[in-house]
Amino acid sequence: MRGMLESFCPLENGDDSCCHFLLHLQDFHWQAKILPLFFCTASHLPYNRNGFKFFTSDGGLNKAxxxxxxxxxxRIYEESEHGSIQELEEASRGVVTNVDYMSIYASDLVQAVRKSAGNKDGNVPVAFFRPLLFVLISTNRWKGMHIVVDAGNGAGGFFVDKVLRPLGAVTTGSQFLEPDGLFPNHIPNPEDKNAMKAITQAVLDNKADLGIIFDTDVDRSAAVDSSGRELNRNRLIALMAAIVLEEHPGTTIVTDSVTSDGLTTFIENKLGGKHHRFKRGYKNVIDEAIRLNSIGEESHLAMETSGHGALKENHWLDDGAYLMVKLLNKLAAARTQNSSAGSEVLTNLVEGLKEAAVAVEVRLKIDQSHADLKGGSFRDYGESVLKHLENVINSYSNVHIAPKNYEGIRVSGYGGWFLLRLSLHDPVLPLNIEAPNNDDATKLGLAVLAAVSEFPALDVTALKKFVQE
Ligand SMILES: O=P(O)(O)OC[C@H]1O[C@H](O)[C@H](O)[C@@H](O)[C@@H]1O
Structure with a gap:
């Protein structure tokens, strides 16, 4: 706080922060006023991994x-002659002001939906999630669109009061809207099975038209349709790709490395786009999409199976609330045509997406203190595991290395595929397997196990368990 105060005075403080609204405001309203930003935030992980995020006007900062x-x-703190608590407090007292950025941001989201429903300037307070007035009068069949939100006790609760209700949606049954940094209900992550179970149950219990779930800082999101069908991971990418490709035919969709083969077929054969499967990491996919545009290849969507998705039209911010607004736009537009249109409008957009019957992720830990690392880093060790796997796979005839791959080793065979790669952050080799059935998934798992077993610092317990089950 003190460093910020000394460097960027005056310091403005936004309450109820979710990760991207400040950047959004920075782009649209405050360009010259706010430059560096940081958030004390949680993400999609358990509470013991809460931390900070840093941004400049060029986007989020990376690891380096x-x-x-x-x-x-x-270093500055150590060298400081003014490190006393009293002085820190005095410095903070002078210049911190609270600003309600969130209301401005939320009202921009509301206007985006209103515009999609045909209201060009977005200013008239019409509730677009209700059937049009003449339908109400002539048929007396008024029914508000019922949307439940699960904010996982993170910052996404604003979406209920500041976005959905002003649009006229019914939101009863929304849950875990109060921020609580210990996340007492479930890990706030749309990739997490329990989190998806929680929002699915809320949709079914409340007979809602749609469910929306955010991670803590709202940079990941997912949805659930009225029948309880999850719209997350590959399905959410397929859905967003369908929406984006309607607006920008032929554009390239950049995704992370663990996306399915079915997604490629869907994007390229059904939607007429191009699928560029790149690396894991939201920053990696966003930077890659920006790079493609800079060399003349048009791309409008960069998205991860984790639920991070960034659009060119939204200044490449991986803003989970904006992704959900794109879904709401689709619903609002359909509802102006047909007053009873519901979430099937979204579900229909992913029809034809082929999904593997078995899709698993197994994470293999590297013991960093194991003698087999010979004093080297876990990264070097992981790389040698991957190199060995590549050599072993090249000697097999029924599986083959995928020709285009940007991280780890992706292998196709037995009607499915696997990818073994280094985690972005942890001393872990995550293994993703997709296959048409358990037998084929086991065969793929066994191919990996045979190759990695001679690395004693690698804990293969989880993989052994998977192939034995
Ligand atoms: O490499 P992993 O350990 O699977 O983690 C990968 C994930 O790391 C972070 O959580 C990023 O926010 C994600 O964008 C990324 O997908």
Missing amino acids: NIKDILERAS
């Missing part, structure tokens, strides 16, 4: 930038 900041901050 943050390492540099932390090293410099700790």
Whole structure:
């Protein structure tokens, strides 16, 4: 706080922060006023991994930038002659002001939906989730669109009061809207099975038309249709790709590395787009989409199976609330044509997406203190595991290395595929397997197991368990 105060005075403080609204405001309203930003935030992980995020006007900072900041901050702190708590408090008292950015951001989201429903300037307070007035009068069949939100006790609760209700949606049954940094109900992550179970149950219990779930800082999101069908992971990418490709025919969709083969077929054969499967990591997919545009390949969507998705039209911010607004736009537009249109409008957009019967992720830990690392880093060790796997796979005839792949080793065979890669952050090799049935998934798992078993620092317990079940 003190460093911020000294460097960027005056300091403005937004309450109820979700990750991207400040950047959004920075782009649209405050360009010259706010430059560096940081958030004390949680993400999609359990409470013991809460932390900070840093942004400049060019977007989020990466690992190397943050390492540099932390090293410099700790040096400055050590060297400081003014490190007393009293002085820190005095410095903070003078210049911090609270600003309600959230209301401005939320009202922009509301206007985006209103515009999609045909209201060009977005200013008239019409509730677009209700059937049009003449339908109400002539048929007396008024029914508000019922949308439940699960904010996982993160910052996404604003979406109920500041976006959905002003649009006229009914939101009863929404849950875990109050921020609680211990996340007492479920891990706030749309990739997490229990989190998806919770929002699915809320949709079914309340007979809602749609469910929406956010992670803590609202940079990940997912939906559930009225029948309880989850719209997350590959399905959400397929849905967003369908929406984006309607608006930008032929455009390239950049995704992370663990997306399915079925998604490629869907994007390329059904939607007429191009699927560029790149690396894991929201920053990696966003940077890749920006790079493609800079060399003349048009791309409008960069998205991960984790639920991070960024659109060119939204300044490449991986803003989970904006993704959900794109779904609401689709619903609002359909509802102006047909007053009883519901979430099947979204579900129909992913019809034809082929999905594997078995899709698993197994995470293999590297014991960093194991003698087999010979004093080297876990990254080097992981790389040698991957190299060995590549050699072993090349000697097999029934599986083959995928020709285009940007991280780890992706292998096709037995009607499915697997990808073994290094985790972005942890001493872990995540293994993703997709296959048409358990037998084929086991065969793929066994191919990996045979290759990695001779690396004693790698804990293969989870993989053994998977192939034995
Ligand atoms: O490499 P992993 O350990 O699977 O983690 C990968 C994930 O790391 C973070 O959570 C990022 O926010 C995600 O964008 C990324 O997908």
